[in-house]
Amino acid sequence: MNRREKKANEKLLNIVPAVLALALLGSAAAQSVQVTRAPTASQAQTAQAQALQAAASLRPAVGGELRSLELPGFGTVRYYASDSGEGRPLVLTHSVNAAASSYEMKPLWDAYAGKRPVYSLEWPGFGQSDRPDTRYSAELMTQALLALVDQLDSDVDVVALSLGSEFAARAALEEPRIRSLALLSPSGLGKSRGGSQESREDGRSEQTYERLSRFEGPLYGLIRSRPSIQYFLGKSFRGPVPEEVVQYAWETSRQPGAVHAPLYFVSGTLFTPDAYDSIYSRLTVPTAVLYDQDAFVSFDRLPEFAAKRNVAAVRIAGTDGLPQWEQTAAVQQVLGDLWRQAR
Template sequence: MSVQPTERPATLPTALLGALTLGTAAALSWIAYSRFFINHHYPLPSALEAERRTFVSPTAGLLSYYRALPRDSNSHRPLVLIHSVNAAASAYEMRPIFEHYRGTRPIYALDLPGFGFSERSDRRYTPQLFSAAIADLLRTQIRTDQPVDIVALSLGCEFAAQVALDLPERVHALALISPTGLAGRRANSIQQAQRRGASEWLYRTFSFPLWSQALYDLLATRASIRFFLKQSFEGAPDEGLIAYAYATSHRRGARYAPLHFISGKLFSADILERVYLRLRVPTLAIYDQDAFTRFDALPSLLAQNACWRAVQIAPTRGLPHFERMAEVAQALDEFWA
């Protein structure tokens, strides 16, 4: 009596094929949903209750900024605010500082290229483009003989620092809140992509026309925005910031600059050596904990460059001016005094 061999089903290959099929179907469904059902023309109010003006930068194109002037603006040093760069960045990120100093000095808050009401065209976004936008604002829109004070946030600090290095005659002092570029060897994967030469292929992958909008829409859901902002607050995230982040990320062209950001193309691997260590204007770092960057190199920087000083405002997680504005203002006022 012969025993027929029992055929064993290819369980693992079948399971993998099934998972791949389901994954592909889900991805295609989201791409279709993104294209036909997500509103990419969301109404966008002003991020700040202030006059909004525009100008054309020869390098960065159409740029928008907010301005609030006191009655005797000529006798006060201008204050320039530079927001961060992320998937849903905007001048709203600088709102507490803008409101605190409103009426006491001329205040300008720039929409960086690719964000807010500034040009959001499909082009290459680079650190040089962002620095040029800030420099052109200082050169053409702030008509005063006095150099300005700049307060910048997160990745915006790198661009502002470059301007302070290039145009020291136009920058009186530089305050950097949770600055990137100080993580040393423990930078996160996005920050390291440029250093490792991976940013270009990451960008080509993320920006592929078939799925670039759908990928960005995943990052810009209300749930995703809340998740990421929650990591930057010690307490509950600011609801106004969440709402504005959602609105500004659902505009035509909103994805172009953020896709460069998540590819790592907007970080400068040599910002510490090339810029921070060479700054000759008074520079203040305001920091504590931050889920998206580290400050391991800050003690060494303070020891090597006497122009730098630092204030730790704790407990905060990257946006101290939203939760401890009084302490941030005290640090700034003592720095500027």
């Protein structure tokens, strides 16, 4: 192995979470490692049929009606809809990780569904949306949110979680019908706390993706193991992790094609380089940042962001990245203040 190859491998190891090494010790993780081979035509047809059946069998993440929209060049994006209630429609967007879905936003769905129109978007590659083997990007995710707003054909309030905040902010720069943004523990406001939670410039994210894709089967098999899911969720909850959250993450990570989008996430290609200067600093819409501690992202530039007239930063004490689960009432209070400002 030459010096360049050794250095590349060291970088690869740095972005793979340490929990993967621990997961190797577990029999469940070991059983999940498989060697993938190119399928025959008949195998591909069978896999497609199985994918459709499995997608239909994934239980709903939240209540309401499951609807769809077509995204050109991608396929079907789905979202949950509850039309009852009064006021401006509320759009919820979950985070991006190895097992993301609208279930992450369930406490807010339950709090507002029936009181105002609520819609929860499943990002491309996650939840009930299609999960093809295609290129996932911040632009693709942003287009999904823009397509939903266009389909609703109404002014909306958006509540976004973690990396979803970057996509929501991008959309707000293009779509005037997004009247307010609530960003829960957003990425892009400081240095990441882990090698995989940031964009790599000069094409390095793409290079990382190419290296990771050689091991996508075994790698994702480890990431989606129940011990791994429990470990990562444990970093986002101050208290005990609800078993229902672990279970749904485990279920959604086993849908056909579930490996594809998370691989782009781990490689860093879904993150925006210098998101503060290129996205957040340009926002003029009323915006609230809800934060406390976060094991994966930091908020170094939050004071600068909060100095803008349209931005409020509110610390939700006692939370580690998922305030909507552990301090639902406090989050609702901040949201109510934001929406009154955005009338």
